[in-house]
Amino acid sequence: MKILAVAGSNSETSINKLLVSYAASLIENAEVEIVDMNDFEMPIYKHQREVESGVPQEAKNFAEKIDAADLLLISLSEHNGTYSTAFKNVFDWTSRIKDRAVWNEKPMLLMATAPGARGGLGVLEAATKRFPLHGGNIVETFTLPFFNDNFDKEAGKISNEEKDSELKEKIQKISAVESILEK
Numbered sequence: 625m626k627i628l629a630v631a632g633s634n635s636e637t638s639i640n641k642l643l644v645s646y647a648a649s650l651i652e653n654a655e656v657e658i659v660d661m662n663d664f665e666m667p668i669y670k671h672q673r674e675v676e677s678g679v680p681q682e683a684k685n686f687a688e689k690i691d692a693a694d695l696l697l698i699s700l701s702e703h704n705g706t707y708s709t710a711f712k713n714v715f716d717w718t719s720r721i722k723d724r725a726v727w728n729e730k731p732m733l734l735m736a737t738a739p740g741a742r743g744g745l746g747v748l749e750a751a752t753k754r755f756p757l758h759g760g761n762i763v764e765t766f767t768l769p770f771f772n773d774n775f776d777k778e779a780g781k782i783s784n785e786e787k788d789s790e791l792k793e794k795i796q797k798i799s800a801v802e803s804i805l806e807k
């Protein structure tokens with residue numbers, strides 16, 4: 625099984641990258657690729673840029689990785705209640721590639737975390753509403769509030785037992801969906 629783990633952040637110290645990496649580590653016998661928005665840095669979407677030069681190669685690379693994956697694990701950082709600019713830019717450009725939906729109906733575990741009490745719920749809600757319009761097949765969602773209290777950075781895992789069990793259950797569910805699809 626090929627897993628694409630996506631951190632919707634361009635921070636070099638992204639907490640969402642830590643979370644999505646941990647989630648990916650919970651799936652056995654998988655080939656995992658972890659990416660963040662620095663891997664697809666390109667000019668901000670502009671209509672004239674698209675007319676003049678088309679969709680940048682970086683967005684096409686992102687789409688190729690989605691197409692090659694069996695399962696998507698995505699964790700989005702929240703800026704002012706919604707997507708980070710870095711993620712939104714990649715999303716916008718990728719949505720301009722003709723004849724394909726951004727998420728290509730791949731089973732997805734959609735997550736968010738933040739240092740605050742809501743754990744990125746704002747961006748999670750925005751994405752939950754929007755992604756299905758772009759071929760998003762959201763099987764489960766997960767938020768981790770109070771990241772600094774609930775995640776052990778040194779161990780690279782969730783330290784809050786309740787939240788850890790919740791994530792593991794959701795990972796099991798999405799892995800089962802994927803193995804059904806494989807048959």
Ligand SMILES: Cc1cc2nc3c(=O)[nH]c(=O)nc-3n(C[C@H](O)[C@H](O)[C@H](O)COP(=O)(O)O)c2cc1C
Nearest residue numbers: 633635638639640701702703704705738739740744
């Ligand atoms: C411009 C900006 C806006 C932010 N807005 C929110 C917010 O609306 N809600 C929230 O919970 N955290 C907010 N934060 C804090 C981020 O959740 C925090 O920086 C987190 O580390 C981002 O995830 P990342 O490290 O994966 O990029 C904001 C941070 C920045 C820099």
